[in-house]
Amino acid sequence: MxxxxxxxxxxxxxxxxxxxxxxxxxxxxxxxxxRDGREGAQMVLREVPHCVVLDVVLPGMxxxxxxxxxxxxxxxxxxxxxxxxxxxxxxxxxTWALRQGATHYLAKPFDEREFIKLVKESIASYIPPxxxxxxxxxRVGPSSVRQAQEQASRERLQVSGKIPTYRPAPTDASAHKxxxxxxxxxxxxxxxxxxxxxxxxxxxxxxxxxxLSTINPQxxxxxxxxxxKQDIETLCRTTQMSPEDVMRALRSLLVQHRVRLxxxxxxxxxxxxxxxxxxx
Numbered sequence: 001m002x003x004x005x006x007x008x009x010x011x012x013x014x015x016x017x018x019x020x021x022x023x024x025x026x027x028x029x030x031x032x033x034x035r036d037g038r039e040g041a042q043m044v045l046r047e048v049p050h051c052v053v054l055d056v057v058l059p060g061m062x063x064x065x066x067x068x069x070x071x072x073x074x075x076x077x078x079x080x081x082x083x084x085x086x087x088x089x090x091x092x093x094x095t096w097a098l099r100q101g102a103t104h105y106l107a108k109p110f111d112e113r114e115f116i117k118l119v120k121e122s123i124a125s126y127i128p129p130x131x132x133x134x135x136x137x138x139r140v141g142p143s144s145v146r147q148a149q150e151q152a153s154r155e156r157l158q159v160s161g162k163i164p165t166y167r168p169a170p171t172d173a174s175a176h177k178x179x180x181x182x183x184x185x186x187x188x189x190x191x192x193x194x195x196x197x198x199x200x201x202x203x204x205x206x207x208x209x210x211x212l213s214t215i216n217p218q219x220x221x222x223x224x225x226x227x228x229k230q231d232i233e234t235l236c237r238t239t240q241m242s243p244e245d246v247m248r249a250l251r252s253l254l255v256q257h258r259v260r261l262x263x264x265x266x267x268x269x270x271x272x273x274x275x276x277x278x279x280x
Contacts, residue, residue, distance in 0.1 A: 004030040005123045008047060010040030010066065011055040011085070016108070020053060023112055024119065037061030041069050044077070050123045056086040056097070062240075064100045071101035081122030085110070088244060092190075096236070096243040099191070191233035191243075193269050194262045195226045195250060219249040226259060247274045 007029045011017050014035075021031045032047055034040035037058035044052060052070075056063040063084055070077050081104070084097045089107035097105045104118055218241060225238050236246050251274050253259040261269040 004028055005050040006030045006032060006047060007051045007053060007119060007123075008032045008034065008040065008043055008049040009053045010034045010037065010043075010058065010063070011053070012036065012058055013055070016055070016085075020115070023116055027116055027120070029119070035059075037063065037066045041066050044070055044080070045073070048128060049080075050126055050128050051081045051083065051119055053083050053085060053119070054102070056084060056088070056093075056242075064097070067097075067100040067102055079126065080128075081126050083118055083122060088242065090244050092243045092247055096191075190247075190272070190274065191236075192231050192264050193272065194228065194231045194264065195222075195235070195253075195259045196228040196262055197223070197226055197259055198257060216249070216252060218245050219252040222246060222249040223253055223258065231264070250274055 005028075007024050009017050009020050009024075009031060011020070011033075012035045017033050017035070021033065024031050032043060032049065034043050038060040040052075040054070040058070041061065054063045054066060058066070061069070063086075067082055067084065070080065070082070082102045083104045083106055084100075084102040085106050085108055086093060086097070087108045094105040103122060106115065106118060221239055222235065222241070225235065230238060232243075232246060232250070235241075236243055239246065241249070250259070250261075254261075254274070261272055263269050
């Protein structure tokens with residue numbers, strides 16, 4: 001059995017794969033490559049790697065879909081290090097990737113030292129299953145290894161904020177001090193807002209020359225699927241647009257007063273910041 005850690009690269013760019021493969025091999029890693037999302041997801045179950053480097057834009061299944069699929073599988077994959085890579089580098093894209101289950105997010109082009117440092121840290125923190133069975137499903141080893149892995153998984157997830165950590169209700173006056181939400185908490189809150197069409201937004205307006213000349217195609221697509229029930233997170237999946245593109249399209253529609261945003265409970269969402277305005 002080889003002692004080299006296995007890293008699976010899932011990326012449809014031959015150039016990116018060649019560069020990352022060379023970097024990892026110099027560090028003594030055993031590298032596997034998949035050029036398709038579906039193929040990559042199956043290779044994870046078959047190869048049982050120590051780390052996955054996953055591109056966002058892939059044929060077959062997007063990186064987001066692959067990430068969600070892997071996290072929905074057997075428990076040992078809940079802690080598999082997944083480094084998502086993308087050419088986009090906005091806080092919303094990073095937050096969205098982490099929400100899908102990615103362990104880390106790295107923007108392309110990245111520094112070689114930063115990349116290998118992240119891979120090494122990910123491998124060092126992961127206790128992999130010992131092998132795969134005949135069906136391709138990962139099989140854990142002794143119970144002591146499994147317990148150590150599950151405990152490490154819980155601790156890291158709690159530190160990273162991916163699952164809630166129980167905190168007893170405060171009993172002193174400090175409980176009444178307002179808590180300032182973090183940037184990540186605020187971004188996650190945005191995804192739960194529900195866009196609603198304003199009165200007057202109809203088929204004629206949607207296809208009018210004024211609308212076509214002042215709004216971009218992504219905003220038109222988004223407007224066409226807004227039904228007052230889907231939150232922003234659901235609209236990302238419905239339209240297959242990135243979170244950044246959805247936010248940009250929403251800003252365009254809000255500027256033209258064609259939509260408004262509601263909180264999950266149905267109240268108007270006030271003072272919402274969807275990011276920087278577009279430059280014209």
